[in-house]
Amino acid sequence: MNDSPARLPLRTAAAVKLGNLSSSLSQKMGLGAGGMIGGRVALKLDPQALNRLTQGRKVAVVTGTNGKTTSTMMLARAVGALGEVATNHSGANMPDGHVTALSKQPDAPYAVLECDEGYFPAVAGASNPAVAVILNLSRDQLDRVGEVRTIERSLRDTVTKLQNCTIIANCDDVMVTSAAWNASKVIWVATGTGWHHDSASCPRCGNPIRWQGEHWHCTGCDLARPHPNWITADESMITPEHQKLELRLTLPGKFNQANAVMASAAAHAMGVRTEDAVARLRGVSNVSGRYRTIQRNGRSARLLLSKNPAGWSETLTVVKEANHPAVLVINAQEADGRDLSWLWDVPFERLQGRTVIASGERATDLAVRLTYAEVQHTIVPDPLKAIDQMPQGAVEVIANYTAFRDLNARAAADE
Amino acid sequence: MSESTIQIALVLPDLLGTYGDFGNAVVLEKRMTWRGIKAEIVPINYGEPVPDSCDIYVVGGGEDTAQTLAVKHLREHPGLQRAVTKNAVVLGVCAGIQIFGESFTRADNVTHPGMGLIDSTSHAGGSRAIGEVLAEPADGLFEGVLSGFENHQGRTVLGPAARPLAHVKVGTGNDGSVEGAVQGRIVCTYLHGPVLPRNPQLADLLIEWATGTKVAPLDLPAVTAMRAERVRAAS
16 A cells, blocks of 8 residues: 555644545535535645645646546546546636645645645645646736736746646747746646737746747847647647547537647656547546536527636637537636626637627626627527527527636526 | 818727727717718728828727837827818827826836826826726816716826816826816816717717717617616716
């Protein structure tokens, strides 16, 4: 049993026990999914709980603006080839969520933790990860998370200090490259995706970044696109051994191919054979309700989550293929960011000519954006009612964070 | 190009486009087009010379390093400054209010020269001002309350040549009491939202300045509903 996690000190063990009890109480009383409360209780009783719970385990931490939940799920599936994996599945991606997940699987020798960008320094510091994955960095919830450069700076400071950690970094993203640039061990992945609107100027020296095709370099310092070890090609990937592997994912879209290649590279660094990793992550089809289709009164509604301009931009590309009616659902609660200015960074103009309903708590803000994008629409604040008002057949539903969470829970309750 | 097309310069969207302020240019363009006034958006990216021939210049918000790079570019290519002497209309948002002034001082205490277009200086405040803002337009500049969302650390002090755009009822603005600045045909504000989709009266004021003619109101129910919601939420 030398692979199993270290024995917990008494204080942590007691904290974990009480935490688990709170999680199950929370679930039984219908207060929540129990994804965070247990960890919150355990961390109150033992602030070192995250450090103690990760000791003796091989840990991977996944962060970035978009694709964290999907990539974490893919990586956890892949690492499952080696043994039991503790992972936080439902987007509970702050330390209380990590402690909850680790407490529930105290004997799992592996942990794959999705981590909010803002908490990455604390979590990476406490969990001594073997692998850290940085997917992408773009503007997101500027009023809550802060500006992209502040996040890049804190990730950079953290990964530069990490010992014995392999960083898996997206070299098509200037911000991620800058964050990982000084780390002692980096595996670079060309994902072919990237939101360039936050990196016209270098995060390190402020000079302009120049792009030539897929290559880019800073005109003022030595920051430049590194030579990738892994490459995302059309529906496939090229490994460091120049082997071409078909992805054949269940999940749609280019960004999920990028997530899959990042997860494969990370799994490889964790010790998983690449063929095994791909075979396992290929099966991921429903990520906490995302991408699943719900049936309502003759309508098949596919539920898609998008939280910020880069995410929406990618999702609008996915839904472009078929000209299905679209329900767009926008909230602006604390977890979404209160400021909806970002709606103007999303190219909603692409929906011109389509049947569109603006929905969610902030449906009117969206309606204003659609009006100026010259997209015909109606307003139905309740997203389930909005689906019911669409013509029978396929409907695309795109919602931001809390809008998606609430819709998904209501749809699940109806099923 | 026809003489009568109103050109809206979108200034350095690659550097000063962090907060959706591109929407301000879209609103100006559409509100003119829908009324039969020819209008077009002219993006001016970093590295390109800044023309002095546009009718309206829209400048958005950006992060610190991007803002420094932007002001350097705008000082090296002073098309915007020349346009101001020819009576062009200018909207500066957030970073705009800081770089248009005489100087701005960052949290690291380094003072950067501004473009000297408005009589103001800016400095870093103690805490970041984040949240909904309501402000009463100064001097009856336009009808209705000014609504927006602020997210900035800068505080701005106006000199005698600049007037405030509005008086703060909810939120912080320049200093907790006044919001924005007006000097000639330059309007500055800390407000995102973006500000012109939130405040069509201000958009139309800029259009009237640029075209020299009064415009009829546009009936956009979504805009009316959204404004009412935002005012209610902030009050």
